[in-house]
Amino acid sequence: xxxxxxxxxxxxxxxxxxxxxxHKLLLRAGLIRKLAGGVYTFxxxxxxxxxxxxxxxxxxxxxxxxxxxxxxxxQPKEIWEQSGRAETAKDVLCKVKxxxxxxxxxxxxxxxxxTTLAAGEINSYRQLPKNFYQISTKFRDEIRxxxxxxxxxEFIMKDAYSFDTTDENAMVSxxxxxxxxxxxxxxxxxxxxxxxxxxxxxxxNYSHEFMVPAETGxxxxxxxxxCGYAANIEKATSGIPKTAAREIGAAxxxxxxxxxxxxxxxxxxxxxVPANRQIKTLVFIADSKxxxxxxxxxxxxxxxxxIAKTGAVAARPATPEEIFALLGAKPGSLGAVTSxxxxxxxxxxxxxxxxxxxxDANITLEGIRIYADERLRGANDMxxxxxxxxxxxxxxxIERDIKVxxxxxxxxxxxxxxxxxxxxxxxxxxxxxxxxVFKLGTKYSEAxxxxxxxxxxxxxxxxxxxxxxxxxxxxxxxxxxxxxxxGVIWPLSVAPYQVCITPLAVTPESEAMKLAEKFYAxxxxxxxxxxxxxxxxxxxxxxxxxxxxxxxxxxxxxxxSLLKGEVEIKPxxxxxxFVKIDEAVAAVLKLVQA
RNA sequence: CGGAGCGUAGCUCAGCCUGGUAGAGCACUUGCUUUGGGAGCAAGACGUCGCAGGUUCGAAUCCUGUCGCUCCGACCA
Numbered sequence: 002x003x004x005x006x007x008x009x010x011x012x013x014x015x016x017x018x019x020x021x022x023x024h025k026l027l028l029r030a031g032l033i034r035k036l037a038g039g040v041y042t043f044x045x046x047x048x049x050x051x052x053x054x055x056x057x058x059x060x061x062x063x064x065x066x067x068x069x070x071x072x073x074x075x076q077p078k079e080i081w082e083q084s085g086r087a088e089t090a091k092d093v094l095c096k097v098k099x100x101x102x103x104x105x106x107x108x109x110x111x112x113x114x115x116t117t118l119a120a121g122e123i124n125s126y127r128q129l130p131k132n133f134y135q136i137s138t139k140f141r142d143e144i145r146x147x148x149x150x151x152x153x154x155e156f157i158m159k160d161a162y163s164f165d166t167t168d169e170n171a172m173v174s175x176x177x178x179x180x181x182x183x184x185x186x187x188x189x190x191x192x193x194x195x196x197x198x199x200x201x202x203x204x205x206n207y208s209h210e211f212m213v214p215a216e217t218g219x220x221x222x223x224x225x226x227x228c229g230y231a232a233n234i235e236k237a238t239s240g241i242p243k244t245a246a247r248e249i250g251a252a253x254x255x256x257x258x259x260x261x262x263x264x265x266x267x268x269x270x271x272x273x274v275p276a277n278r279q280i281k282t283l284v285f286i287a288d289s290k291x292x293x294x295x296x297x298x299x300x301x302x303x304x305x306x307x308i309a310k311t312g313a314v315a316a317r318p319a320t321p322e323e324i325f326a327l328l329g330a331k332p333g334s335l336g337a338v339t340s341x342x343x344x345x346x347x348x349x350x351x352x353x354x355x356x357x358x359x360x361d362a363n364i365t366l367e368g369i370r371i372y373a374d375e376r377l378r379g380a381n382d383m384x385x386x387x388x389x390x391x392x393x394x395x396x397x398x399i400e401r402d403i404k405v406x407x408x409x410x411x412x413x414x415x416x417x418x419x420x421x422x423x424x425x426x427x428x429x430x431x432x433x434x435x436x437x438v439f440k441l442g443t444k445y446s447e448a449x450x451x452x453x454x455x456x457x458x459x460x461x462x463x464x465x466x467x468x469x470x471x472x473x474x475x476x477x478x479x480x481x482x483x484x485x486x487x488g489v490i491w492p493l494s495v496a497p498y499q500v501c502i503t504p505l506a507v508t509p510e511s512e513a514m515k516l517a518e519k520f521y522a523x524x525x526x527x528x529x530x531x532x533x534x535x536x537x538x539x540x541x542x543x544x545x546x547x548x549x550x551x552x553x554x555x556x557x558x559x560x561x562s563l564l565k566g567e568v569e570i571k572p573x574x575x576x577x578x579f580v581k582i583d584e585a586v587a588a589v590l591k592l593v594q595a
Numbered sequence: 596c597g598g599a600g601c602g603u604a605g606c607u608c609a610g611c612c613u614g615g616u617a618g619a620g621c622a623c624u625u626g627c628u629u630u631g632g633g634a635g636c637a638a639g640a641c642g643u644c645g646c647a648g649g650u651u652c653g654a655a656u657c658c659u660g661u662c663g664c665u666c667c668g669a670c671c672a
Contacts, residue, residue, distance in 0.1 A: 012605095012621095013621065013622080013633065014606060014607050015607090017601085017607070017664095017665080018664060020665080020666080037663085037664095038663080038665090090672070092671080093670090093671070109672070141672080143670090144670050144671070145671090147665085147666090152671085200672085219671090317670095437672075439672090467672090469672075505630080538633090539630060539633080539634065540631045540632065541630090541631075541632040541634080542634095543631095543632085543633095544631075544632045545633045546633080548632085549633095559631055560631085561631070569631095
């Protein structure tokens with residue numbers, strides 16, 4: 002390809018709406034352009050890099066035994082209602098209506114479609130296992146698109162779906178994908194590592210995310226350098242000790258705490274109740290019912306765990322009005338000690354809010370569920386709110402004085418806590434999620450009536466798994482990880498062109514141009530992706546652009562070195578080498594094949 | 596959806612407070628000079644000042660509404 006033939010609109014300055022380095026470079030290097038928030042056009046160079054990532058994924062998926070299909074982006078609402086996700090995923094679905102006013106969803110993933118396909122076409126254990134994948138445009142009505150391709154409304158994803166006869170076989174399929182993912186990201190030049198993950202509304206019970214460490218990532222990963230434990234913070238646990246039990250103390254005692262509404266204030270003079278001897282009481286609305294959550298004063302609630310452990314579809318913190326209606330006190334003075342709960346209080350006393358999870362207005366505290374964090378189990382001599390503004394209770398024994406419905410691990414792990422497996426201190430770092438593998442079980446096959454006849458003549462739902470890679474996000478992660486002050490540093494495997502030939506004179510009769518054409522032809526014949534910068538620009542402009550776009554290898558043809566019978570070969574992040582003209586092609590091939 | 600900010604040339608931004616002929620740098624076109632790390636000089640082209648309404652003799656500037664974008668939060672397969 003000749004530079005003047007394609008479109009590479011490089012920018013000296015980044016548009017002001019780009020925040021992170023990879024987003025700026027995508028724009029500055031002329032890879033993408035924004036059409037609207039979270040919606041981008043891929044320019045020729047960006048598309049080439051994207052196709053390379055896609056092809057790596059294709060090769061590895063094929064190698065792992067998956068077969069490629071292409072499913073529609075336009076999906077009828079009905080199958081989403083059948084799976085239940087029309088409701089659980091409603092906030093992210095892009096919806097469209099046709100002229101007959103029929104509602105369609107633009108595909109954010111394709112569990113429903115592939116399972117419908119399997120229901121029709123897979124009838125026997127002899128057809129299993131199967132793993133179908135596709136690489137296609139997906140849509141998600143993101144609340145807040147940001148960071149360019151990182152979190153977009155429209156993006157390209159590889160999604161794969163496996164079908165197996167048994168749970169054990171499903172694990173085999175899962176691990177094939179897990180291994181394929183490791184190879185895919187390694188081939189893209191990414192340092193990606195798997196972490197244990199929550200499954201979210203997609204369902205299932207076993208899951209790993211593939212993470213690329215980056216300060217600009219939107220996930221926190223907890224990991225142990227000693228034993229290799231790694232988990233998304235939404236899922237992570239630690240070996241932190243439970244609250245120390247003390248001598249069974251005196252009866253609960255109310256004391257005045259005027260104006261004290263925070264854990265911190267209560268820990269100071271004149272009360273001096275350390276945060277780790279306080280019980281924090283939170284009220285959430287989960288699936289239209291209020292629940293009370295108890296967590297130690299120095300711990301933070303993990304909402305993902307709350308939803309996962311309680312089996313709720315969705316949950317949100319209760320508003321101060323709702324809390325007052327239920328407990329008779331404002332946040333800061335709340336508690337769950339049985340004697341302070343008035344079970345006749347209810348939400349009907351408050352106005353409904355406009356938040357997206359509504360509550361059942363007739364509900365009262367009668368039968369309210371109280372979930373406590375495991376770390377509080379057995380704790381006594383604790384202090385908590387008295388459900389009366391300006392008062393707290395001391396000498397609280399959680400098992401004696403509070404009717405806990407269930408105990409769960411609900412707290413968020415902090416850095417430095419001991420690893421649950423090996424006791425070494427845990428670390429936390431930010432990361433970008435580029436892939437996610439789930440074992441789904443039979444949730445979708447059952448909901449959409451997919452069954453096969455097993456060897457013993459029984460009819461069963463196949464055990465499914467699903468496996469996603471954010472292709473466009475992966476591309477951006479490659480840039481986020483590979484760049485310097487001059488621009489992108491592409492790995493050879495993903496670079497839009499592997500080699501950029503830069504003649505400093507471009508008239509057809511010039512020695513530099515003739516030689517450039519010759520190198521171009523020879524390298525192209527060897528299967529190397531080459532671009533020839535035939536622009537009539539000053540050398541500085543051409544070098545700056547080559548560095549900005551980040552071609553892994555640059556060959557400069559200038560008068561100075563040509564007179565000495567040499568050309569210059571410059572790896573993007575390596576030392577300049579002078580090579581005899583006759584040896585240049587071989588030298589470049591060696592670098593490309595390295 | 597809550598909080599904050601911004602919409603002026605292709606890009607970065609000034610002008611707005613205090614109303615009076617729409618600006619700079621980069622990019623673009625032409626010419627001359629220059630030619631190994633984003634050249635110089637000269638000439639030129641490029642604007643419904645996001646949109647709608649209002650106030651005013653007069654609005655980029657003040658007011659109201661609206662749309663879009665960005666950031667923080669909430670949310671997130």
